[in-house]
Amino acid sequence: xxLAMETKEFYFTYAGAEAPTLKGIDMPIYxxxxxxxxxxxxxxxxxxxxxxxxxxxxxxxxRYEGEILxxxxxxxxxxxxxxxxEDELIRLRQRVGMIFQKPTPxxxxxxxxxxxxxxxxxxxxxxxxxGRVEKALKGAAIWNEVKDRxxxxxxxxxxGQQQRLCIARAVALKPELLLFDEPTSAxxxxxxxxxxxxxxxxxxxVTIAIVTHNMQQASRVSDYTAFMYLGDLIEFGKTEKIxxxxxxxxxxxxxxxxxx
Amino acid sequence: MFNRLFxxxxxxxxLLVLVILAGIFGVLYYYARDAxxxxxxxxxxxxxxxxxxxxxxxxxxGGLIPILGTLFSTGIAMLFAVPIAMGIAVFLTEIATEKLxxxxxxxxELLAAIPSIIYGMWGLFYFGPMLQRLFGGQSNSLLTAGLVxxxxxxxxxxxxxxxxxxTTPAVLKESAYAMGATRFEVVKDVIFPxxxxxxxxxxxxxxxxxxxxxxxxxxxxxxxFRFPHSLTQPTIxxxxxxxxxxxxxxxxxxxxxxxMALILFGISFITIxxxxxxxxxxxx
Ligand SMILES: Nc1ncnc2c1ncn2[C@@H]1O[C@H](COP(=O)(O)OP(=O)(O)OP(=O)(O)O)[C@@H](O)[C@H]1O
Ligand SMILES: [Mg+2]
Numbered sequence: 107x108x109l110a111m112e113t114k115e116f117y118f119t120y121a122g123a124e125a126p127t128l129k130g131i132d133m134p135i136y137x138x139x140x141x142x143x144x145x146x147x148x149x150x151x152x153x154x155x156x157x158x159x160x161x162x163x164x165x166x167x168x169r170y171e172g173e174i175l176x177x178x179x180x181x182x183x184x185x186x187x188x189x190x191x192e193d194e195l196i197r198l199r200q201r202v203g204m205i206f207q208k209p210t211p212x213x214x215x216x217x218x219x220x221x222x223x224x225x226x227x228x229x230x231x232x233x234x235x236x237g238r239v240e241k242a243l244k245g246a247a248i249w250n251e252v253k254d255r256x257x258x259x260x261x262x263x264x265x266g267q268q269q270r271l272c273i274a275r276a277v278a279l280k281p282e283l284l285l286f287d288e289p290t291s292a293x294x295x296x297x298x299x300x301x302x303x304x305x306x307x308x309x310x311x312v313t314i315a316i317v318t319h320n321m322q323q324a325s326r327v328s329d330y331t332a333f334m335y336l337g338d339l340i341e342f343g344k345t346e347k348i349x350x351x352x353x354x355x356x357x358x359x360x361x362x363x364x365x366x
Numbered sequence: 367m368f369n370r371l372f373x374x375x376x377x378x379x380x381l382l383v384l385v386i387l388a389g390i391f392g393v394l395y396y397y398a399r400d401a402x403x404x405x406x407x408x409x410x411x412x413x414x415x416x417x418x419x420x421x422x423x424x425x426x427x428g429g430l431i432p433i434l435g436t437l438f439s440t441g442i443a444m445l446f447a448v449p450i451a452m453g454i455a456v457f458l459t460e461i462a463t464e465k466l467x468x469x470x471x472x473x474x475e476l477l478a479a480i481p482s483i484i485y486g487m488w489g490l491f492y493f494g495p496m497l498q499r500l501f502g503g504q505s506n507s508l509l510t511a512g513l514v515x516x517x518x519x520x521x522x523x524x525x526x527x528x529x530x531x532x533t534t535p536a537v538l539k540e541s542a543y544a545m546g547a548t549r550f551e552v553v554k555d556v557i558f559p560x561x562x563x564x565x566x567x568x569x570x571x572x573x574x575x576x577x578x579x580x581x582x583x584x585x586x587x588x589x590x591f592r593f594p595h596s597l598t599q600p601t602i603x604x605x606x607x608x609x610x611x612x613x614x615x616x617x618x619x620x621x622x623x624x625x626m627a628l629i630l631f632g633i634s635f636i637t638i639x640x641x642x643x644x645x646x647x648x649x650x
Pocket of ligand 2: 151152153287
């Protein structure tokens with residue numbers, strides 16, 4: 107099985123904090139699989155996910171230690187923690203996309219929301235842009251709903267549609283890895299179902315890591331699950347194994363809802 | 367009961383504001399009516415003489431020079447202040463570390479609170495002579511007045527723009543970064559469009575302040591009724607004209623000065639209405 111990313115002996119300390127928030131995380135992310143991150147609130151799921159595209163670097167003073175290896179299709183690895191130049195980080199974020207908890211459409215048209223990242227990546231040709239926008243919207247299962255209103259503001263879409271637009275926006279850049287931070291926690295059950303279905307379809311093309319508080323969601327969409335607690339990775343394994351027969355007592359207690 | 371009382375008193379207060387506004391306009395118009403009658407509108411604003419007649423009676427009064435002085439000094443001030451204030455606001459919100467944000471932010475707020483006369487004195491004794499050495503001309507000039515005004519409104523504009531920029535949700539910025547945007551692209555494509563109304567509002571309010579500023583400008587514009595053929599020559603602005611000439615003015619000159627005040631009132635009223643327009647649209 108191919109690796110998409112590998113986190114080794116990873117420590118993360120927020121600016122100004124005395125103790126690290128993540129304390130020695132070791133875990134793989136397998137290519138074309140969905141990996142779920144679960145654990146009680148405040149255990150560090152978002153912190154870990156946000157390290158994988160170094161979005162923490164938007165704010166000054168945060169500290170990373172250890173290694174995070176990103177593999178390309180040929181199996182060549184690069185330690186993303188060694189990046190320091192702005193172009194290296196931009197390249198990283200084009201390879202590793204991110205979807206946030208709340209939909210975050212930009213205050214521009216539906217078309218421009220998708221085309222924005224493509225234009226940043228240097229694609230200027232009108233027909234190529236049109237093609238990539240259409241493909242991304244189809245890929246995120248929202249094309250039929252928006253194809254007649256591409257020029258209208260994205261702010262007029264429903265919450266669920268906005269979130270699929272954000273997924274389309276990320277997919278348009280053809281990332282290798284997509285990071286989802288509780289992407290359905292602000293959505294109704296029907297929109298949630300649509301997103302879950304989308305995640306399952308997307309893994310043909312791209313590797314996915316998803317943070318979720320919803321145990322059913324983790325078991326429905328993921329192939330692998332990582333359980334975190336107080337900044338430590340307690341257990342990582344195949345999702346069936348984690349849910350049916352966890353090795354650690356803590357994992358079992360969390361999954362059966364005894365705390366969290 | 368309490369509710370009704372509260373509503374009644376707030377309606378009265380709101381009405382009072384309107385009454386005061388109409389009252390000011392009425393008084394200005396009343397005292398200006400002789401000048402309006404004698405000079406008309408177009409003639410008044412296109413005439414550049416300001417001469418008292420024989421024996422302090424009558425005379426020819428035209429508003430062109432102070433109107434130009436006001437518009438040009440304010441224009442220079444805005445051209446100078448806007449880019450610098452935007453730079454400061456972006457620095458304070460997007461670039462400075464947490465440790466730097468608080469002290470620099472407080473310093474900006476303190477600068478915004480300095481009485482304008484202090485900017486005027488600084489311009490008269492230090493900044494004006496410095497500009498004269500750099501650009502020639504006179505130390506008290508349209509340029510000095512414009513730049514002192516600009517420096518005076520920078521902190522005010524920067525502080526309000528910073529607050530507007532701070533309302534941009536962090537996740538929205540992060541989403542742009544997560545798509546491979548640079549810091550500059552995030553500022554240009556996400557932050558400015560999002561905070562646009564507040565930023566434009568800060569500019570229009572600063573414009574209003576600059577238009578009516580008297581003390582700071584009185585020190586450095588020269589206060590002479592002369593058409594400035596270059597930026598480094600002295601001239602006069604509407605508020606400075608009013609402050610300088612009120613004491614010894616004859617009847618018609620006084621009326622012409624009220625006419626000037628009415629025109630300044632009009633210019634300010636228009637800019638504030640524009641500001642209001644942006645703020646109201648923001649609240650929907
Ligand atoms: N910007 C920050 N500066 C300092 N500490 C932070 C910051 N963001 C988060 N933390 C701390 O780091 C720890 C982990 O937070 P994180 O957001 O990663 O948790 P989480 O597992 O995603 O929780 P949730 O399920 O509530 O989203 C928490 O104790 C939190 O207080
Ligand atoms: Mg979180």
